[in-house]
Amino acid sequence: MVKVSTQTDYPAVGETLHEATLDNGLRLLLVPRPAYHQTYAMFAVNYGGIDVRYQPAGKQEMVDDPEGIAHFLEHKLFEKEDHDAFALFGQTGASANAFTSTTSTAYLFSTSTQLAQNLTTLLDFVQDPYFSTQTVAKEKGIIGQEIQMYQDDPSWLLYYGIVGNLYPNHPVARDVTGTVASIGKITPELLYQAYRTFYQPSNMTLTMVGNFDPAAILAQVAANQAAKTFAPATPIVRGVGFDGDLAEILPYRAADLPVIRPKSAVGLKGQRDLEEGPAGTTVKLAIEVLLEMVFGDSSPLYQQWYDDGLVDDSFAADYTASRTFNYATFSGDADDPSALSDAVAAVIARGADQPSLTQARFDRIKQAALGKYYMSLNSLEQTAGQLSAQSFTPVNAFALVDLLKGLTLADVQAAAAEFFDADALSVFHVRPEAKA
Amino acid sequence: MRIQLTTGVYLNVLSTAQFKTTRIAVHFIAPAHAETFAARTLLTSVLETSSARYPTQAALSAALEALFGASFGIGVAKDGSTHRVTATLNLVADQLAQAPLLEQGFALLREVLLNPLLPEGDFSQSVFTREQKNLEDYLASLDEDRQLQANLATQRLYFEGNADQATPSFGTVDQLAQVTLGTLKATYQAMIARDQIEIVVLGNVTDEQVEPLAQQLGFAQRPAVPLALSYRPPAAALREQTAFAHVNQAKLNLAYLAPSTLYGREHFANIVMNELFGGSPLSLLFTNVREKASLAYYANSNFDPFRQYLVVQTGIDGASRARVQTLIEAQLAKVAGGAFSDALLAQIKEGLLNARQAAYDSPRFLARQEFLHALAAAHQPGYAAFAAAITAVTKQEVMNAAQALKLQAVYFLNEQEAR
Numbered sequence: 004m005v006k007v008s009t010q011t012d013y014p015a016v017g018e019t020l021h022e023a024t025l026d027n028g029l030r031l032l033l034v035p036r037p038a039y040h041q042t043y044a045m046f047a048v049n050y051g052g053i054d055v056r057y058q059p060a061g062k063q064e065m066v067d068d069p070e071g072i073a074h075f076l077e078h079k080l081f082e083k084e085d086h087d088a089f090a091l092f093g094q095t096g097a098s099a100n101a102f103t104s105t106t107s108t109a110y111l112f113s114t115s116t117q118l119a120q121n122l123t124t125l126l127d128f129v130q131d132p133y134f135s136t137q138t139v140a141k142e143k144g145i146i147g148q149e150i151q152m153y154q155d156d157p158s159w160l161l162y163y164g165i166v167g168n169l170y171p172n173h174p175v176a177r178d179v180t181g182t183v184a185s186i187g188k189i190t191p192e193l194l195y196q197a198y199r200t201f202y203q204p205s206n207m208t209l210t211m212v213g214n215f216d217p218a219a220i221l222a223q224v225a226a227n228q229a230a231k232t233f234a235p236a237t238p239i240v241r242g243v244g245f246d247g248d249l250a251e252i253l254p255y256r257a258a259d260l261p262v263i264r265p266k267s268a269v270g271l272k273g274q275r276d277l278e279e280g281p282a283g284t285t286v287k288l289a290i291e292v293l294l295e296m297v298f299g300d301s302s303p304l305y306q307q308w309y310d311d312g313l314v315d316d317s318f319a320a321d322y323t324a325s326r327t328f329n330y331a332t333f334s335g336d337a338d339d340p341s342a343l344s345d346a347v348a349a350v351i352a353r354g355a356d357q358p359s360l361t362q363a364r365f366d367r368i369k370q371a372a373l374g375k376y377y378m379s380l381n382s383l384e385q386t387a388g389q390l391s392a393q394s395f396t397p398v399n400a401f402a403l404v405d406l407l408k409g410l411t412l413a414d415v416q417a418a419a420a421e422f423f424d425a426d427a428l429s430v431f432h433v434r435p436e437a438k439a
Numbered sequence: 440m441r442i443q444l445t446t447g448v449y450l451n452v453l454s455t456a457q458f459k460t461t462r463i464a465v466h467f468i469a470p471a472h473a474e475t476f477a478a479r480t481l482l483t484s485v486l487e488t489s490s491a492r493y494p495t496q497a498a499l500s501a502a503l504e505a506l507f508g509a510s511f512g513i514g515v516a517k518d519g520s521t522h523r524v525t526a527t528l529n530l531v532a533d534q535l536a537q538a539p540l541l542e543q544g545f546a547l548l549r550e551v552l553l554n555p556l557l558p559e560g561d562f563s564q565s566v567f568t569r570e571q572k573n574l575e576d577y578l579a580s581l582d583e584d585r586q587l588q589a590n591l592a593t594q595r596l597y598f599e600g601n602a603d604q605a606t607p608s609f610g611t612v613d614q615l616a617q618v619t620l621g622t623l624k625a626t627y628q629a630m631i632a633r634d635q636i637e638i639v640v641l642g643n644v645t646d647e648q649v650e651p652l653a654q655q656l657g658f659a660q661r662p663a664v665p666l667a668l669s670y671r672p673p674a675a676a677l678r679e680q681t682a683f684a685h686v687n688q689a690k691l692n693l694a695y696l697a698p699s700t701l702y703g704r705e706h707f708a709n710i711v712m713n714e715l716f717g718g719s720p721l722s723l724l725f726t727n728v729r730e731k732a733s734l735a736y737y738a739n740s741n742f743d744p745f746r747q748y749l750v751v752q753t754g755i756d757g758a759s760r761a762r763v764q765t766l767i768e769a770q771l772a773k774v775a776g777g778a779f780s781d782a783l784l785a786q787i788k789e790g791l792l793n794a795r796q797a798a799y800d801s802p803r804f805l806a807r808q809e810f811l812h813a814l815a816a817a818h819q820p821g822y823a824a825f826a827a828a829i830t831a832v833t834k835q836e837v838m839n840a841a842q843a844l845k846l847q848a849v850y851f852l853n854e855q856e857a858r
Binding site for chain 2: 038039040041089093094095096097113114115116141143147148149151152154155156157158221250261262263264299301302303305306309310312315316336367370371372373374375377378379380381382383396413436
């Protein structure tokens with residue numbers, strides 16, 4: 004029933020990771036934490052908001068699904084013909100949740116009692132879909148409210164404004180919730196089709212961190228899976244490919260909204276599809292360190308901008324890299340949003356020629372990055388979240404530490420030379436509406 | 440363990456090897472007076488960005504990076520009738536970093552809190568001007584978060600006539616404009632010399648290790664400050680207010696007086712009642728207003744035991760306001776009338792206990808328990824006392840708690856177009 008089972012110690016972080024793959028392809032990542040009171044469990048699918056174009060299981064033709072379908076499916080999976088899975092967790096006092104990101108969907112619970120029962124609930128409700136015309140119609144009301152709430156959030160509009168500039172033709176530019184119009188097209192048939200294609204055990208992982216015995220958990224999950232019948236695994240053919248195209252970038256857009264302060268965002272599009280193994284992951288880490296070195300709180304540049312009133316402490320430089328896209332955003336509130344975006348663009352245009360890329364600064368920021376990583380492991384939720392997010396790639400979250408330790412200033416300089424490209428930029432501003 | 444360093448200055452050490460971090464918090468606690476809130480808040484920004492040793496934000500950030508990416512911040516908060524300024528430093532545990540970060544962390548705190556940049560006896564004018572403007576911009580932008588906007592407005596309405604309670608812990612734009620270099624310095628001196636100080640340290644450390652480091656901060660003795668965590672507002676006639684804004688989703692909030700003695704039996708009955716009414720996903724508000732009727736994206740209730748304040752918050756379609764309010768009141772009537780099953784009540788309690796146990800996995804929560812125990816002797820930090828008190832709450836006590844709620848304020852933020 005269990006194909007492979009390994010146990011690896013990571014002394015640098017003081018953790019032990021138990022991994023197993025079951026006959027049906029389901030992977031388990033288990034990290035015991037005996038000093039803790041609770042356990043976090045995440046059941047994740049390699050299927051998210053961007054996966055709106057794919058070959059349905061057993062078919063040869065690509066289909067285009069309405070945007071928001073993965074998130075809609077996540078909401079609907081809790082509701083069964085005669086009960087709500089949410090309530091089953093609640094009955095034991097466990098708390099349950101779920102989220103959909105651009106590339107994955109995860110169902111999770113945390114509990115300090117009745118772990119076995121809650122684990123069975125998790126496995127069973129995710130693996131037993133029930134979609135009806137009536138319940139799908141009702142869900143449109145609830146998600147419609149969620150979408151409307153985001154429309155009132157200027158930061159949300161700024162974010163999707165700039166990502167929309169970078170990716171006019173890639174679904175990463177749309178929120179995973181979809182739009183009221185797009186979710187209006189969702190039917191039970193479309194949900195079942197997506198479910199059959201992506202919710203195969205071999206496209207899923209179960210990550211648990213907390214107070215449990217890994218052998219007992221493995222035995223329980225193996226028995227649970229052996230008692231179920233699954234369709235034979237089919238290869239997953241995705242229709243949304245990498246987008247690193249500069250020609251299609253919209254260079255500038257702005258929106259007038261009921262905000263008090265103007266907001267500015269610069270987007271920088273990654274042109275290389277970074278593979279998910281150690282080499283590509285090292286480039287991603289190098290870009291994160293690069294942004295901290297050039298734009299972080301301790302940089303001379305940030306201090307200058309802060310003193311000049313160009314930025315306040317809402318300013319942030321963030322890097323996002325995932326399957327089929329990678330980009331950075333530089334955003335914040337600003338009295339003069341054009342001055343801020345011009346200043347960011349001027350820095351990017353220097354490429355690798357950045358005065359702040361010194362060895363001393365690199366050493367300190369790398370040490371800080373390591374410390375922040377250790378600190379994040381205090382939280383079971385964050386530990387499980389990082390392991391789960393990395394579980395669809397060849398590099399597990401604990402191995403990231405070794406990649407970070409091996410990072411050099413030369414890696415960061417190379418990342419700057421490649422990534423800081425003035426032709427890959429776009430700007431989005433949010434301006435206060437003129438008073439009526 | 441709680442150690443008196445000198446009169447009015449205390450050290451609380453919680454030794455645990457559960458975490459990979461050491462957490463140090465220095466709390467400055469004073470009676471809540473609204474006219475001090477803005478100055479105390481501005482002070483947090485000025486101290487964070489300019490000490491004699493770290494005269495710029497970049498210099499402090501670099502020092503924190505050198506401490507293995509320690510996180511540091513100074514914030515303000517209110518508990519009942521007290522206002523506090525809290526500096527928090529999170530460090531990687533010495534054992535993991537293989538460096539004396541605890542000692543270095545205390546040294547950094549001493550520089551930032553006790554050795555500010557005072558070029559000519561006052562805070563720097565340029566830092567003052569910049570931070571005052573940043574804080575003003577921040578306060579002005581709070582209304583961009585519509586849920587927060589509605590909550591603050593609900594509080595103002597509910598506590599009308601008592602500025603100390605009606606004003607948020609960070610003060611108002613108007614109060615901020617009144618702050619001068621002189622008043623800021625006076626506020627700083629008063630805080631350092633007169634506030635009650637509680638230092639809380641949590642991590643793989645001992646009393647013997649921490650006490651000399653805390654002593655080195657050098658706080659002088661001070662007269663005992665009369666502090667009251669509890670505040671009970673006088674009952675008043677119902678106040679209603681409707682405001683308009685360009686929003687896609689309207690907000691309807693209902694605020695109740697929830698009479699109870701802090702950490703007494705009614706306190707725990709209120710906790711269970713709130714959880715059943717609107718505090719959890721199993722609650723009547725969540726199940727019946729959000730899920731069954733699909734009338735709200737969020738519908739929940741929250742109980743502040745320090746101020747005996749229970750607030751229901753909803754995000755709704757403005758046109759259905761009357762229906763939503765009727766439905767909220769019907770859920771409360773169900774709790775008050777006992778129209779809920781024993782099984783649901785048992786689940787609600789189970790959820791509270793489970794969540795409480797889980798909270799003991801959080802350094803922030805554990806440190807907060809030490810802090811509350813320091814200020815309110817009746818508060819028991821451990822799980823067992825909480826579990827016993829929650830378990831003992833009867834159905835009748837939950838009904839009594841709901842019956843005792845008194846609606847005091849209704850705030851409605853509606854779509855501009857609906858005007």
